[in-house]
Amino acid sequence: MVRDAVKVGLLGLGTVGAGVMKILQINSEQIRSRAGINIEVKKILVRDLKKPRAVEVESSLLTTNVTEILEDPEIDVVIELMGGLAARVHVEEALRRKKYVITANKDLMATAGASLLRLARDNGRNIYYEASVGGGIPLIRPLKHSLGANKILRLVGIINGTTNYILTRMDLENMEFNDALAEAQARGFAEQNPENDLEGKDAAYKLSILAGLAFNSQIHFDTVNVEGISNLKQRDILYARELGFTIKLLAIGEERADGLTLRVHPALVPLTHPLAGVLYENNALYVEGNAVGEVMFYGPGAGALPTGSSVVADLIDVARTINHHVENGIIEIAFHDKKVVPLEELESAFYLRLLAEDQSGVFAGLANAFSEEMVSLDMIIQKRSREGEAEIVLVTHAEKEKSFNAALASIQKFSGIKAVKSVYRVIRK
Amino acid sequence: MVRDAVKVGLLGLGTVGAGVMKILQINSEQIRSRAGINIEVKKILVRDLKKPRAVEVESSLLTTNVTEILEDPEIDVVIELMGGLAARVHVEEALRRKKYVITANKDLMATAGASLLRLARDNGRNIYYEASVGGGIPLIRPLKHSLGANKILRLVGIINGTTNYILTRMDLENMEFNDALAEAQARGFAEQNPENDLEGKDAAYKLSILAGLAFNSQIHFDTVNVEGISNLKQRDILYARELGFTIKLLAIGEERADGLTLRVHPALVPLTHPLAGVLYENNALYVEGNAVGEVMFYGPGAGALPTGSSVVADLIDVARTINHHVENGIIEIAFHDKKVVPLEELESAFYLRLLAEDQSGVFAGLANAFSEEMVSLDMIIQKRSREGEAEIVLVTHAEKEKSFNAALASIQKFSGIKAVKSVYRVIRK
The missing domain is CATH 3.30.70.260 (ACT domain)
Structure with a gap:
């Protein structure tokens, strides 16, 4: 079948959804050329048809009824940007109806990723989730492809922008935790209820996703040891600097002979380490592979356009896959269930x-x-x-x-x- | 046709060739699983059959006759690791004989890349060249795929390990240029005849490859402005530090409304810039895209296993392409020939x-x-x-x-x- 466009249904038109639409508009020609085919957003699920949007979208595209997307046989790809675990039923339904799925939903991929990837495989489709970790930073695709020749030994990530912003202000500008938090909230780098970020839960979700892929294992979210930064004193940051370190909230995954280690906690990082230079709201993932040695990926861990950049990269891949009739050409799950080594x-x-x-x-x-x-x-x-x-x-x-x-x-x-x-x-x- | 293996001919078994063989040995199971098919090295072109090798290889695989590889219809993929422009005829012959080509040859890709990619397309094949720039750091694939939704505005790279090693020693250890160079030579980070590195030519080759891809334009190597570091005084590095900078040899490419700018020269970089933390022999590429903002890729820019890691990543992609019968599914050249803006x-x-x-x-x-x-x-x-x-x-x-x-x-x-x-x-x- 020769088709003239890949048709997309979007679930959600919030910050990231608006970013995706914006990118499809401003870079349309290039995206079409890379995908090799037109990409057409056919329907967008929203909660409120009348709400003002950050991007210009024809009102005829909007719907409040998810079945208009899931049950439309013309729609090839569902992009899920609702967030939260409630989106799971829609993702599953989309896969059962043989649609490709792209998602930015870290909670969902961290807790149900392996099961959803299996469902995708069983339906001859795939889930793309580059945007679920690290915003605009390419992480999933490099781990799957560019580093595919490596046995990954270790991941060390700064994968929560809120805490890194706070720690950077405390370190470089001698601020106390509460002042830095207030600044982060004022500038939109921390939510009004920032507990998930401060306590390390957000980073632990993202670590689960990355570790699953890197170590080819199902990760049970509750096996990640998690400690946040709420009790961190500026005094310790000053002492750390005196000793040649800075303090970062790290997400660490390792594969050892006796199993995996998975943990999120604040740690002293030498000032000469590449992760020490990751400042403010930026994120980075440091990866150690048995062939490549050590590489690092750095960039904006959140934001409408950066996260949209990852979603649209996935969309280009999907469109190319559909256009070239590669049924399920690039799924690769062989998720083992590896033992986790206790912290002690x-x-x-x-x-x-x-x-x-x-x-x-x-x-x-x-x-x-x-x-x-x-x-x-x-x-x-x-x-x-x-x-x-x-x-x-x-x-x-x-x-x-x-x-x-x-x-x-x-x-x-x-x-x-x-x-x-x-x-x-x-x-x- | 169902095949049981993708068959490979290797041209060259020097440092990188030995690294590739080593990786195929130590990570064989994982590589097979990612590729979805066995990968078999069938023949290896060497100059001297008797020379001791850094890796165990069955002597029956070795040949001194390139036609045994190029004319073998069973060989699907030619990996060119000879280096130098003399390899061009073999690469062209391989493409004409409908073989996929993987190369680590920066001179070749910088000066003849566009023409070779066209030849590949005309033959329904592709050239993979991740290893030609940045050793083990994923750069080509992220630019082509992960950042595919972006219009790339600017590249700033530290893409020559020799000069970065020298500059780091001069900066952090107060060494003079000549002493740092001697150290680099003693440790194998600089060649005995290091002119191509010191004068910026090596970085200019790599910039040509990256800029061609990022800006979707043929790059004429002689339009890159090149200035090296041979005249750099330690005194200037000290003053730079006093002002809050370090000095790096940068490769810069930009797309402006009036054309491209392409240059390699030493420059002062603020100490808070992520590139300032790229030390010793490491490389990094800083990329600015109109959607993602700023991202950086960091890691080892050379070495047998890191460079081998990139070659084998390409090989996994090729094997998957062959196994899924995707004829030429992912080539994407639309090389324009954009104007270069004069430095002034x-x-x-x-x-x-x-x-x-x-x-x-x-x-x-x-x-x-x-x-x-x-x-x-x-x-x-x-x-x-x-x-x-x-x-x-x-x-x-x-x-x-x-x-x-x-x-x-x-x-x-x-x-x-x-x-x-x-x-x-x-x-x-």
Whole structure:
């Protein structure tokens, strides 16, 4: 069958939906040339037909009835930009009706990705989800294709713009957490209810998607260890800088001989590490492969046009696939279900800030406690004490987390130690 | 026709060839699974059958006769890793015999890429050249696919590892150029005859390839303005750092309303710019698109396994294309031949170091000369003078290069100015 256009149904015309429409308008000629065929948006599902939109769209395209899209046999591709888990039924229905699906929905792909990809395969179709992680940064396609010759060993990502904006302001402009958060909210980089971002849940969703692809395994979202940045003190950022580090909220996935490790937590990153230069709302993914070594992908992790750029890249791929009659040419799921290694089995270096009595013997006691658990110290800062209280900052060499936790428990019992104020992991490369 | 394997002929078994064979060995299972079919290397062209190799290869695979590969109808794919323009005849012959071609040959793709891509299209085949630029960093595929929805506005690359290694040592370790070069040679990051790297020619080849793809235009290699780093003084790097910059050898391509600009030259880069964090032998490409905004791709720009990683990624794509009978599904040349804008029409900010008489009126004269040409100054350093001689460092705001050149000519005539020691462009973002 020779067709004159690939026809698209759009579910949702919010920020990203408007970005997609805008890109299809301003770059139409180039997109047609790359796709090799016309792309026509036939219907757009909205909640309110009368709402003013950020982009010019013919009102005849709008509908409030999703079946006008899902049941239209002319529509080849459904682009799901509603967000949230409620979109799942529509995505499933679209696949059953042999439509290709493009989605920017990270919650959905993180929790139901493997099942949806199977459904796609069983229907001879595919799901494209470049826009679900990292906004405009190419991540999914490079992991699937450009790095396809590699066994991926490790992913380290700064994949939440809100927290990175806050941490950058705290670091470069000496702001306290609450002030930086307020700034982020004022500038639209943080939501009014920013908990999902601050507590690391958003990053954990995205890590689940990336790790599933990189390690070829189903990821169960609840196996990701998650710690956020709400308790982070500006004081620790200053100490970190003094030691040659900055603090970032990292999403880390690794494949080891004994299984996967999956975690989101703040960590000290050396200032010479490429991730240290990822500032403000930008995102980046650092990837280690057994052939390529280390590569990094950097860019805007959100926004209408950047995210739209990823959606339309997927759309061009789909259009080309349809135009060349490649039925399901590029799906590649062989999702294993790999074991996840508990956090305490990992080796980590730790940063530790504590308050101690300013009296002789305290430091020796500390050093002994670490030494008994075979945790060795890499860096130490002790400044002149105030009011009988000494602040001590330590960085350990990498040790099993179990050993570090034992040492930590033992120093906390120690009478000269008044309080352990902060504990953060340190990455070296 | 159902086939059991995609068969490959390899031209060359040097550093990269050995890397490719190694990757095919260590990651064989994964590569087969991604390609959807077995990949079999059937023949390898070498110059010397007896030479010891960095990888285990059955001696029966080796041949010194290229026709055993080119004329073998069973061979579907030719991987050209000989390098140099002499390889062109083999690439052309392979295409005429309907073989897919993968190449890591930057000289060839920079000077004959458009013509070879046309030949490929006319034969219903394609050329893959991810490995010709940026070693293991995914660049070609992201530009073609992931950013396919964008009009690319600008490329800024650090795409020569030798010069970046030297500049990093000069900057971070206060080394002089000659010492840093000697170190680079000792560590294998610079060749014994490093002229092509130092003078910017290698970067210009790579820029030609990237710009051709990004701007959809044939690039004539001799229209790239090229300036190397051989004359760079450590003193300028120190001043740059004092002003908040580092100095990098940049390859810059832009599409403007009046045409393309294409240039390779050292430039001051703000320390907060993501490219400033690209250290030692690493490479990176910063891309500005009209939808995505700014993204960067970072990683190892050379080496057996990284470059092999790109070659095998291409091979997986080719194997999948062959396996799914997609004849020429993804070629996309519509190479225009766009005008190149002369350098003097560009707007640039400049860094300038000069020696002046330490006498009153000299600085005022300087300031007047700039002001008469409408070039305004952004930053000034003048240190305490020695022996009647003052060293003055200036950074201008961005102006037409024509105006800056006129101001420069006028101050050189000025009697208080003893010498203009250095002139470099400055990039701001």
